[in-house]
Amino acid sequence: MQATLAHQEDIVPGLALPSHLARRIWRGEGWRGGVGRTVPTGYAALDAELPGGGWPLGGVTELLLERDGIGELRLLADLLGRLTVPDSATHQPGRHVALVGPPFQPYAPALASWGIALERVLWVRAEPRHALWAAQQVLRQSDVAALLLWLPAAGADALRRLQVLAQDSSALTFLLRPATAARQPSPAPLRILCRVPLSCPARCLAAGDQHASCLQLEILKRRGPLATMPLHLRLPLEQGTGWPLPSPLPSPLPLAQPRLIDTTRETRDAVDRRDLAGSAARSGATALAVTE
Amino acid sequence: MVAAVATTVITAAATHHPASRTQARTQAGSAVALVRQQRVLQVDAQAAAAGIRSGMSRAQAQALLPGLCLLSPDPARVEAALRGVALALLRYTPRVVLAQEHTILLEVTASLRLFGGLRALWRALAATVGTSGYRAALACAPTPWGSWLLARQRAAQAAWYQVDATATATATAYTGRYRVVRLPMLVRQLDRLPLMRLPAAAEHGHALEQMGCTTLAALRALPSAGVARRFGAGVLQQLAQAYGTAPDPRTAFEAPARFDARLDLQARVSHTEALLSAAQHLLAQLAGWLTARHAALRGYTLILIHEKARGGATESSSLPLAWAVPSRDPAQWAWLLRETLARTPLRAAVIELQLQADAIESYTPVAASLFTLPGQDGAQQTGGIVQLTERLSARLGREQVCALALQADHRPEAAAGQVEPTLARAGSGRTSGRAAPGTSSKARTSSQRRRTVPSADLIGAAQALRPFWLLDTPQALAADAIRTAGALRPTRGWRLLQGPERIESGWWDGAGATRDYFVARAAQGGLGWIYRDCGNGQWFLHGWFA
Numbered sequence: 001m002q003a004t005l006a007h008q009e010d011i012v013p014g015l016a017l018p019s020h021l022a023r024r025i026w027r028g029e030g031w032r033g034g035v036g037r038t039v040p041t042g043y044a045a046l047d048a049e050l051p052g053g054g055w056p057l058g059g060v061t062e063l064l065l066e067r068d069g070i071g072e073l074r075l076l077a078d079l080l081g082r083l084t085v086p087d088s089a090t091h092q093p094g095r096h097v098a099l100v101g102p103p104f105q106p107y108a109p110a111l112a113s114w115g116i117a118l119e120r121v122l123w124v125r126a127e128p129r130h131a132l133w134a135a136q137q138v139l140r141q142s143d144v145a146a147l148l149l150w151l152p153a154a155g156a157d158a159l160r161r162l163q164v165l166a167q168d169s170s171a172l173t174f175l176l177r178p179a180t181a182a183r184q185p186s187p188a189p190l191r192i193l194c195r196v197p198l199s200c201p202a203r204c205l206a207a208g209d210q211h212a213s214c215l216q217l218e219i220l221k222r223r224g225p226l227a228t229m230p231l232h233l234r235l236p237l238e239q240g241t242g243w244p245l246p247s248p249l250p251s252p253l254p255l256a257q258p259r260l261i262d263t264t265r266e267t268r269d270a271v272d273r274r275d276l277a278g279s280a281a282r283s284g285a286t287a288l289a290v291t292e
Numbered sequence: 293m294v295a296a297v298a299t300t301v302i303t304a305a306a307t308h309h310p311a312s313r314t315q316a317r318t319q320a321g322s323a324v325a326l327v328r329q330q331r332v333l334q335v336d337a338q339a340a341a342a343g344i345r346s347g348m349s350r351a352q353a354q355a356l357l358p359g360l361c362l363l364s365p366d367p368a369r370v371e372a373a374l375r376g377v378a379l380a381l382l383r384y385t386p387r388v389v390l391a392q393e394h395t396i397l398l399e400v401t402a403s404l405r406l407f408g409g410l411r412a413l414w415r416a417l418a419a420t421v422g423t424s425g426y427r428a429a430l431a432c433a434p435t436p437w438g439s440w441l442l443a444r445q446r447a448a449q450a451a452w453y454q455v456d457a458t459a460t461a462t463a464t465a466y467t468g469r470y471r472v473v474r475l476p477m478l479v480r481q482l483d484r485l486p487l488m489r490l491p492a493a494a495e496h497g498h499a500l501e502q503m504g505c506t507t508l509a510a511l512r513a514l515p516s517a518g519v520a521r522r523f524g525a526g527v528l529q530q531l532a533q534a535y536g537t538a539p540d541p542r543t544a545f546e547a548p549a550r551f552d553a554r555l556d557l558q559a560r561v562s563h564t565e566a567l568l569s570a571a572q573h574l575l576a577q578l579a580g581w582l583t584a585r586h587a588a589l590r591g592y593t594l595i596l597i598h599e600k601a602r603g604g605a606t607e608s609s610s611l612p613l614a615w616a617v618p619s620r621d622p623a624q625w626a627w628l629l630r631e632t633l634a635r636t637p638l639r640a641a642v643i644e645l646q647l648q649a650d651a652i653e654s655y656t657p658v659a660a661s662l663f664t665l666p667g668q669d670g671a672q673q674t675g676g677i678v679q680l681t682e683r684l685s686a687r688l689g690r691e692q693v694c695a696l697a698l699q700a701d702h703r704p705e706a707a708a709g710q711v712e713p714t715l716a717r718a719g720s721g722r723t724s725g726r727a728a729p730g731t732s733s734k735a736r737t738s739s740q741r742r743r744t745v746p747s748a749d750l751i752g753a754a755q756a757l758r759p760f761w762l763l764d765t766p767q768a769l770a771a772d773a774i775r776t777a778g779a780l781r782p783t784r785g786w787r788l789l790q791g792p793e794r795i796e797s798g799w800w801d802g803a804g805a806t807r808d809y810f811v812a813r814a815a816q817g818g819l820g821w822i823y824r825d826c827g828n829g830q831w832f833l834h835g836w837f838a
Contacts, residue, residue: 237819
């Protein structure tokens with residue numbers, strides 16, 4: 001597969017698109033910025049990998065977890081703290097965060113120690129059949145800053161409905177599902193597979209690091225080129241240890257220019273390519289974007 | 293200028309007949325006609341389709357439609373129905389007058405701006421009367437008698453309302469307006485109305501008509517001294533009031549001191565949607581009553597009277613509803629009722645509804661600010677969140693939606709509290725919980741009040757390493773094969789990273805715990821929070837550092 005997005009001028013020499021068309025066409029080289037509003041994740045290494053430099057607003061972010069409790073909340077805790085606590089510098093009032101259908105009890109002392117304003121955390125215990133409905137209600141509310149939705153078995157129509165709702169919502173929408181759902185196609189523009197690394201390049205596992213654990217993030221789908229290497233994040237056990245976090249690894253991809261995609265990847269990535277092609281097609285760049 | 297809207301309440305709507313109580317519970321779906329003195333008074337749409345018209349004889353109507361259900365009007369129930377509608381209309385203006393012949397007059401001059409102009413108010417009035425289960429002929433004029441006359445004319449010309457045959461005959465095609473704002477326009481409209489619309493003139497039978505005087509304009513043209521001598525001063529007085537040349541004081545309808553509304557259902561109802569639409573009639577009345585009392589509501593109880601079991605006593609069941617912030621929005625109440633009804637199975641078919649207003653509080657309207665300041669929209673934000681939590685808890689259950697809080701306890705399972713989201717708002721100052729419908733909720737509310745403290749005071753206590761996920765009940769881990777007394781050995785499959793943290797507390801309330809907590813890495817990955825019970829040495833998993 002060859003992505004030839006940047007060489008559009010080569011295909012049709014001298015073609016200058018009207019600005020309203022140019023905005024709608026998704027180009028490979030511009031993926032780091034200008035893909036809509038984002039909110040920084042708090043982890044510089046992750047920001048560098050995400051289109052727009054953060055979690056996207058107006059779309060579902062799917063976190064596919066190898067197991068529950070491997071670090072998904074530590075990944076988001078810094079974000080939740082920033083969203084819930086009023087910011088005196090920008091006069092931004094604290095906003096609410098909703099957790100719908102979590103597998104365990106969100107433990108208040110831990111949330112408080114991460115600086116999350118507890119009174120703005122809404123914990124909704126919902127059975128799976130009611131969880132989607134509850135998420136709809138939350139997303140329609142303009143005061144909610146983020147929704148974390150656990151939906152272990154979500155059908156394709158549920159995912160599509162959620163994505164449509166998230167597009168109109170002002171809230172960050174995170175959908176947390178088991179890693180087995182990675183094979184299922186999804187309309188979410190950002191899908192990240194989270195797993196515990198077997199070996200950690202930062203040696204935090206080997207050294208028996210007592211203050212952090214590593215999380216391996218594999219970006220299955222994003223509005224940008226395929227991520228070729230998984231990302232290792234060192235997540236501290238409590239806020240303040242080694243803060244701000246040193247980036248354990250340099251950004252694995254020199255992504256300044258479009259490049260040939262490595263064809264010697266694992267078979268699992270066949271799914272991802274389809275997804276990428278699909279998302280490119282949805283962005284209106286069918287003719288120019290992808291040639292197999 | 294005084295604007296008035298006359299609402300003629302028609303009792304022939306298919307859903308509710310203020311007819312005699314014993315006859316009223318008919319089989320649903322059959323055609324209905326109101327009969328007085330062997331003459332048909334009103335018919336519903338189904339009977340009208342069969343060709344039955346008002347003014348027909350009883351035998352004629354029954355010949356046309358053998359299955360026709362004949363009801364006799366009950367003046368007391370008609371009066372009660374009218375009062376119910378008047379109560380619902382108190383939402384729009386405090387000056388509501390019950391006038392002659394099923395007509396309600398509203399003075400709306402002061403309400404126009406609040407409700408967004410005459411057209412918007414007009415639509416709202418029609419919707420409210422419709423919600424109450426009746427149909428209305430609306431008219432508006434600068435004088436009470438003027439609007440009354442226009443509304444009666446409109447009702448007489450409406451296809452669904454024919455009170456008597458003579459009215460239909462005299463209803464010469466009036467093609468004027470029913471929404472009149474200026475007095476000169478009203479004069480032009482009234483001049484074209486048939487004379488028999490004026491009650492004082494109709495008292496004299498056809499005497500005036502036989503004089504060649506068929507419209508109000510003709511009556512006005514007659515010399516007033518002669519008319520007064522022959523027909524009395526009443527006719528001229530009413531005429532002058534209609535044309536706005538004489539004062540017309542009225543006594544306003546007053547809301548009862550206590551709200552007590554009931555509704556006889558016409559048929560046995562066992563369907564939730566039908567029950568809901570019937571309950572909305574009562575809720576509309578409640579909203580009007582609250583507006584008149586300057587009050588708002590935090591809860592109501594809907595009492596369902598069930599059909600009698602064979603020979604048994606009447607059974608009833610009650611549905612209590614409560615919410616956090618006082619409200620007077622019937623749409624919200626209906627929404628909550630829909631969710632509650634959807635979760636509650638009906639014991640038997642319902643024949644009567646009663647509505648009790650439980651928690652009445654004074655109403656504080658939301659002050660809108662001219663400019664949106666960043667610090668000020670906090671109040672609106674929390675308002676939205678409160679509505680969100682009301683919605684969620686209405687469907688999922690009150691216990692299922694909560695905010696988090698800290699509690700002053702060292703035992704991990706007791707250190708986290710769950711509070712109702714509305715209580716968690718800092719600075720709200722509300723100490724009372726929601727009106728607890730069940731005992732479990734009551735118990736929970738009292739336990740919340742016991743020890744929940746502001747989060748800022750407990751941040752220090754929460755500084756120790758705590759996991760994001762806490763298991764509701766600690767999960768016992770496989771017993772260690774080699775258990776050496778006194779030595780801490782991790783259980784199989786776990787590698788201890790940090791600890792121990794000794795937590796020993798709770799000896800005073802019977803749930804004492806002495807535990808050594810560790811941060812441990814699971815064999816399959818992930819960091820767990822495990823503890824060893826110092827009493828029996830068994831290991832438990834209590835949380836995950838998610």
